Amino acid sequence: xxxxxxxxRLNRKILEEYSExxxxxGHGNINSSIILIGEAPGSNEVKLQKPFVGQAGKNFxxxxxxxxxxxxxxxxxxxxxxxxxxxxLKTQGVINRTPTKKExxxxxxxxxxxxxxxxxxxxxxxxxxxxxxxxxxxxKISEVHGTLFNISINEIDYNVYPLYHPAAxxxxxxxxxxxxxxxxxxxKII
Numbered sequence: 001x002x003x004x005x006x007x008x009r010l011n012r013k014i015l016e017e018y019s020e021x022x023x024x025x026g027h028g029n030i031n032s033s034i035i036l037i038g039e040a041p042g043s044n045e046v047k048l049q050k051p052f053v054g055q056a057g058k059n060f061x062x063x064x065x066x067x068x069x070x071x072x073x074x075x076x077x078x079x080x081x082x083x084x085x086x087x088x089l090k091t092q093g094v095i096n097r098t099p100t101k102k103e104x105x106x107x108x109x110x111x112x113x114x115x116x117x118x119x120x121x122x123x124x125x126x127x128x129x130x131x132x133x134x135x136x137x138x139x140k141i142s143e144v145h146g147t148l149f150n151i152s153i154n155e156i157d158y159n160v161y162p163l164y165h166p167a168a169x170x171x172x173x174x175x176x177x178x179x180x181x182x183x184x185x186x187x188k189i190i
Contacts, residue, residue: 003030006117014081014110026077026114033121039129040080042096051076059166066183075118079133082106085138099129109135116154122190123158127165146182161186
């Protein structure tokens with residue numbers, strides 16, 4: 001129950017601090033041995049108030065299928081808890097954008113606190129933004145995907161296994177084989 005109280009307290013703090021934003025909080029099993037970290041919610045996530053739904057969610061479901069894990073078994077969160085947007089030059093509509101360094105820094109403390117509460121056996125950052133939030137050193141997902149790292153958060157060591165974001169496969173079909181191979185390696189690790 002202490003974990004749940006800590007998560008509830010953290011979530012209230014985020015909601016209060018960013019009350020002007022539509023916030024998407026972490027979701028899932030707070031006793032999970034695995035935490036998956038995305039970049040930021042998109043429009044579907046904001047609408048449904050849940051991370052990894054919509055088109056990226058379909059790829060994410062396949063991701064879980066390969067690992068033979070149910071969504072209810074994992075804890076899923078994003079670095080930035082609101083949807084970063086910009087105006088599309090092409091359509092003049094609102095589209096997603098990559099979070100800025102400032103946005104990543106604003107939410108980094110919350111992310112580290114989530115990890116400290118969940119205390120997973122393995123942290124899986126999905127893409128460059130979660131890598132930037134976790135590591136002081138600048139890593140690129142294209143260089144470190146599928147590699148097991150170690151990181152210390154609040155004096156506790158965690159295994160970190162970076163992967164491409166499930167949405168990357170939508171935009172870059174050539175990543176599909178690499179993505180599936182990395183997932184198969186992760187399956188052996190967990």
